[in-house]
Every structure is written in C-alpha cells, then in structure tokens.
Amino acid sequence: MTDRAVTDRPATERAAGREALGGPVVRAALLLAAGAFVALLDTTVVGVALESFARRFDAGLAQVQWVATAYLLAMSAVIPATGWAARRFGAVACWTASLAVFLLGSVLCGLAWSLGSLVAFRAVQGLGAGMLFPLMRILVVQVAGPARMGRTMALIAVPVLVAPVAGPVVGGALVQGHSWRWVFLLNVPVCLAVAVLSPLLMRNRRDDAPGRLDLAGLVTVSGGLTAAVLGFVRLGGGRPVGDLRVLGPLLAAAVLLTAHGLLSRRRRERALLDFGLFRDRAFAASSAVSLLNSFGLYGAVVLVPLFFQQAGGRGPLTAGLVMVAQGAGAGAAVLLVGRVIDARSNPRALVLAGLALVAAGLAVFARADAAEPGGLLLAALFAQGVGLALAASPVMVTLYHSLPPAAAPAATTLNAVAQQLGAAAGTAVVALVLQHASPGGAGTVAAFRPAFAVALGFVLLTAVPAAFLPARRKS
Missing domain, CATH: 1.20.1250.20 (MFS general substrate transporter like domains)
Incomplete structure (x- = not known):
C-alpha cells in the first residue's frame, strides 16, 4: 500500500458539506472512468465493424451479429454475482480481475482467425466487462463518502454518457483507416495501465462475513437475465414476437426470474439479490x-x-x-x-x-x-x-x-x-x-x-x- 492510497473516510465526512475532492479521490475516479469507458465503448464500437467482419470471414450479417450478442450475454451472466464477489474478495480485487479478463479477451479478439473464435473471445470480453460497471459505482461509494459522492459520480458519469456517442466515431475511423482488429487492440494499453494502477491507488476492503454464495440464486437470476437479453436482442433484430426463438428465451426468463424471487423469499439473508x-x-x-x-x-x-x-x-x-x-x-x-x-x-x-x-x-x-x-x-x-x-x-x-x-x-x-x-x-x-x-x-x-x-x-x-x-x- 502506498502513501497515495485512498484511506478510509473519517467520521466527520458523514456530515454533509463541501469537502474538496482531493488527489486520491480524483485519481481513483479517473481510473474507474477510464476502465469503464473502454468496456462501454466496446458495446457500441463493434456495431460499425460488423460489415467488415462479414467480409473478412465470408459470413452473413445474422451470423456476424453474434459478435455483439455474445458480449451482451456474457455481461448479463456475471452481473448478478457482483455484490457477493465484492464482499467476499473486495471490490478493488474484483475490479482488477475483471479488467484482466477484459484485457485478455481484447487481445484474443484482435488475434481472432475465424468468426467462431471471434464470437468466443467476445464472450471472454463480456465476462470481464459485466462486473466493471457495478464495481465502479461500489468503489465510488467507498472512496468518496456521502459529502463528495455527487462530484465523484459526475466524474465517472462522463464515460457512461460519452462512450455510446464515441463508439460509432471511433469504430468508423478505425475500420475505414486501419484494420478491424484495432477495434479490440485499442483497449490493451488503457486496460493494462488501469489494472496495474488500481491496486496501488485504491484500498481493497473485504467483508468479514460475506456468507456463502447462493448457487441456486446465481443460476436462476443469471440464467433468467441472460435469457431475457437474448430474447430482446432477437426481437430487436427483426424476428416477430410470436417466433419461438423470441418467445422461448423470454418465457424461460420469466420462469427463472420467478423462481429466483421465490428462492429469495425463503433464503432472505443468503439471497443473492436483496429485494x-x-x-x-x-x-x-x-x-x-x-x-x-x-x-x-x-x-x-x-x-x-x-x-x-x-x-x-x-x-x-x-x-x-x-x-x-x-x-x-x-x-x-x-x-x-x-x-x-x-x-x-x-x-x-x-x-x-x-x-x-x-x-x-x-x-x-x-x-x-x-x-x-x-x-x-x-x-x-x-x-x-x-x-x-x-x-x-x-x-x-x-x-x-x-x-x-x-x-x-x-x-x-x-x-x-x-x-x-x-x-x-x-x-x-x-x-x-x-x-x-x-x-x-x-x-x-x-x-x-x-x-x-x-x-x-x-x-x-x-x-x-x-x-x-x-x-x-x-x-
């Protein structure tokens, strides 16, 4: 731990006031914003490159669409486990590990040799990206305290608001001026820097009694969320509402999420999601x-x-x-x-x-x-x-x-x-x-x-x- 680390906020911070953000909080916020920006950018930048993927791999647009869909589904699968993982291992440790997985996925996507490999590596990227956004907010609560949370949340809101806008611009420029591989390799230096600096500038805080992971809850809510996203993606892709490829995932999502709600009522303290x-x-x-x-x-x-x-x-x-x-x-x-x-x-x-x-x-x-x-x-x-x-x-x-x-x-x-x-x-x-x-x-x-x-x-x-x-x- 360095002398630059974000320290536990003192009790006086609980009083509402206009405290200066301070260097440690600003540095932490900038790191969080940078990590979230590249992950969110990848949800929109790929849309511009789909035609390039289709030409490179001689595939139809419906097949190439899985490059985007795999990312969204993998993100959805890991989001529900974020809270438990942050309590069990610490938010900074989870943030750094998620960045490492996202970094690995980015490198592999840039080296992909077939459409199948690209889709698989995009799923790896999504597994890393899924926890980044909720972890970013958890860490803001930890490092900022209530008196500075508004300004700190505003700092990390910049990537959330700008990335969807920047995605088509960055993607179009890279695809037209360079290779589609740079859509993914562009992430590497940013992710590497943020992953190295995060443990140095933020303190990892673990819950002394995180409890056991609710596996049944994880399966039902992750499965339900992923199925719902798949159904909505297919619906938005042009399939009619009555198509089994739309209705099937949406019905499965309804069953799984209902089952999760019933499980949560029975387990209460152990429930993965606290309703x-x-x-x-x-x-x-x-x-x-x-x-x-x-x-x-x-x-x-x-x-x-x-x-x-x-x-x-x-x-x-x-x-x-x-x-x-x-x-x-x-x-x-x-x-x-x-x-x-x-x-x-x-x-x-x-x-x-x-x-x-x-x-x-x-x-x-x-x-x-x-x-x-x-x-x-x-x-x-x-x-x-x-x-x-x-x-x-x-x-x-x-x-x-x-x-x-x-x-x-x-x-x-x-x-x-x-x-x-x-x-x-x-x-x-x-x-x-x-x-x-x-x-x-x-x-x-x-x-x-x-x-x-x-x-x-x-x-x-x-x-x-x-x-x-x-x-x-x-x-």
Missing part, C-alpha cells in the same frame, strides 16, 4: 427511474445514428460525428451537476429538468421533416446531452442516500440487473416499432417518428418515479 432494499424509498424511486430511463436512453442511442444513416443517407462515421453534439452537451453539464448535487439535498428538480430536456430533444426528432444534421437537430442532441447529465448522476447518488455503506454492493447489483433488463428491452421495443412503421418502411423520416415517440414516452413516464425522489438526509 428488501425496495422498502427504502430512495432506493425504490431511484431504481424505478434507472429502469425506465434505460428504456428511453438506449432506445434513443440506437435510433439517432440509424436516423441519419437510413433516412439521411449518411455513412456510419458521419452519423457518429453528428452524435458528438450530444456528447458535448453531456460533458458541458456533468461536472457542474456534481457540484450542485453535493451542495443541495434534494435531487428532484435536477432530475425532472434533465428529463424535460431529453424529452424536448426527442420531440424535435419525432416531428422532424428531414434527416439533415442542421442547427435544430444538433441543438436537440446538445439538449439531450445536457438533460442526460442532469438526470443520471443525481439518480445514482440518491440510490445510496439512506443505505449504510455495507449495503452498497447489494444495492448496486440489484440496480445493475434492472438497468441491463431496461436497456435490452428498450432497444428491442424501439427497433420493433421502427420495423413495423408505415408508410414507406424503415428508410424514411416518417418511419422513424413513431419510434422516437415511443422513446419519448418512456422518458415522460420516467418523470413519475422521479417526482418521488426524496431529499438527502443530513446528519
């Missing part, structure tokens, strides 16, 4: 906002680039560059938002204002007459970026408002499971609406209007639980 957390108002309201916001956010992330490509005839790189306007809005607002969160006790106004801006931006797209990246659409994207920044960080901070620090791993894991379900379902629903839009099919501006309207509806619905977000209790 008792929903008795806490702050956690329940924040989780509902996160779930519904994932529907609208990920649906819009898919829709906007497609809008400019299919309805506007733009290339992937150009469509990605247009999304920079949203990233600029998020970047401009997110750090200021962190200061406001720490200074004010009530997040409700910030979140509602953010949702209003996102809704306004989506409303512009829902009423657009042309897919030209002109001033109005760019302004709408910028407003969406600002709105996402206003809404995201306060919700994440509120999640932990009235929970003891020891509950952070369980709370984060349960919330991450809900977000993964919301993201998969939201993407599938807007894609399904787009496929069935009329008149004119998916290549027209008119076809995109109902899909944007659905995403807008999810955002407006999110305002209902957001109105119940409680103020932070100060002691």
